[in-house]
Amino acid sequence: MAAPTNRAQLDVLVVGAGVVGLAIGRALALRGHAVIVAEAEAGIGMGVSSRNSEVIHAGMYYPAGSLRARHCVAGSALLYAFCERHGVPHRACGKLIVATSPAEVATIEAIHARGVTNGVPGLALLDAAEARRLETHLACVAALHSPRTGIVDSHALMLALQGAIEDSGGVLALRTPIEGLERRGAAWHARFGGAESGELVCDAVVVAAGLSSPSLIGAIEDYPRERVPRLVLAKGSYFACTARPAFERLIYPAPVEGGLGIHLTLDLAGRMRFGPDVEWVDRLDYAVDPGRGAAFYAAIRRYWPGLPDGSLTPDYAGIRPKVTGPGEPAADFGIDDGREHGLAGLVALSGIEGPGLTASLSLAEDIAERLEA
Template structure:
């Protein structure tokens, strides 16, 4: 088996892994990204709402709050510099009934604590979305949408321009840490061995299983993995909305909301289901459940125009009865392996925060 060396290896070719690799390449390191799938970004990175989040919902002081806000600004700048299609279209968060207004007020307070300003809309402005039924509305002007596939392509282009490599069809079959170095045995089309002083586990859904197979990684530092599946339905034909519409969040997440893609097509989702398999089918039988979730704020919805679109699975480190967990950026201060970083529980707002997460990883490996 051929053996090679690299300054750094990033395991996982989703947006976070690619952003980390880009940050390390820009430090002058020789970086290899290894991705088990046939293309980059095939899993969580391309199966989400493609929303640039403002940083509204997260616990004040948490990594999610800090890195969402920082990553949001970095991502808008990156999109402008690299001409990645995006639009700062804003979103409305709506209370449908009077008794929901206090929850909106609490959300506004939490956002302000995260240094994100939301605006109460006067009832006269509700007419900007004439199909919407709402008792009260908070506007988030910093929320936007992005073409996630174009973002992935731009990250790969920047990595390769800096001399880095992105290699697909390359699963990690063995990972051993010893003597301040890390040895990876890679499978796929060209099996080989890689040695490196720096390795980043950014494998998303596979991050925890990979850490469990990592020789030298203490089992006590590896959280339990949970998977949450979210379905999306597209809306066939024209719709009346010009911005994103979100209900109040619920116990499982942000609720079934309306997002737009760069072509203006509307889609609804995600819902949330705890799963143990990677099945990505979207049952048509969920159509009525989606319609019931949307009708309170869009009474004119035609459920027959809801079309199964796609599903995604979020890598969570909290279960259905737990409080939402924060991002985990785990370095040697926890696991004791110099030059190694684990990224656990990188779910939403992972895409928005990706460039900020990359900076944190770069700092740890400096």
């Protein structure tokens, strides 16, 4: 819980009730601010937050000093503590990042070095025999073990965050799409639609609307055009596995452009699923093409040769809200406040993809501190 602040209470609108928006609403409400979290959909977490791997990442993938690295490492510790305190189902099952060819060994060694620099606890490089002692069905030439990587029930997490907001006096407004934002004098005016359209006046606004953030930011009249984020859609499909669970830990291949590779993840009952892949798309489409299964079998069998034929079935898909496209370096989290865009009382988030869920509580503290500065 954040320490009380001596700053005067702010009336804050948070746009978006995904895991990051809810975490921000909680952080602000705990600090004594009056908070409304507005969500266009009929429920919380119905976008990016409900269509991911539900992994608690440790923080070894991201460049040293980046927002992704800082908030992933700090957010992981905060998230485990929050889940323990609030009874959110989770498990630190651990993860192996595997090299399935000699050429990939240097890749996982570089991830290890980056993780050590980032302060990720417990990382260890393993040879093939050591990795197979942990996971007998695994095929690899080397692996990186991350014992603090885990899994979480993301929906239970978001419900706990919602409860914390409401217990602290905050309000969740569902079916309330924010259609426009305008700074007038010392206040923000938010135009909202839905069954009862109208206007809300507040001191500050946080845009945490996932896939909708770039369009909402771009519609703010005085927002610098060169700072309006792009929206690049990278679809990731998942396949469920009907085979008997063969692993106790998450298994990740060496990363690929646009994502972390088709990995094996587990739910809290121990069931296996695989994904996501990367498919650059130009529209929102959450249907899983069964034809993508062939590429899944080939990718998975590099580290699990025993994957049975016919055991993969289409499950679900998500869309990553990227701000960079194929062939471009991956962007850091985008967090623009008045120092960047010149508009007081506005924090605009963009490109909050993985590890956004893990980083959410740390991001929330950062945003609250920016608004109180």
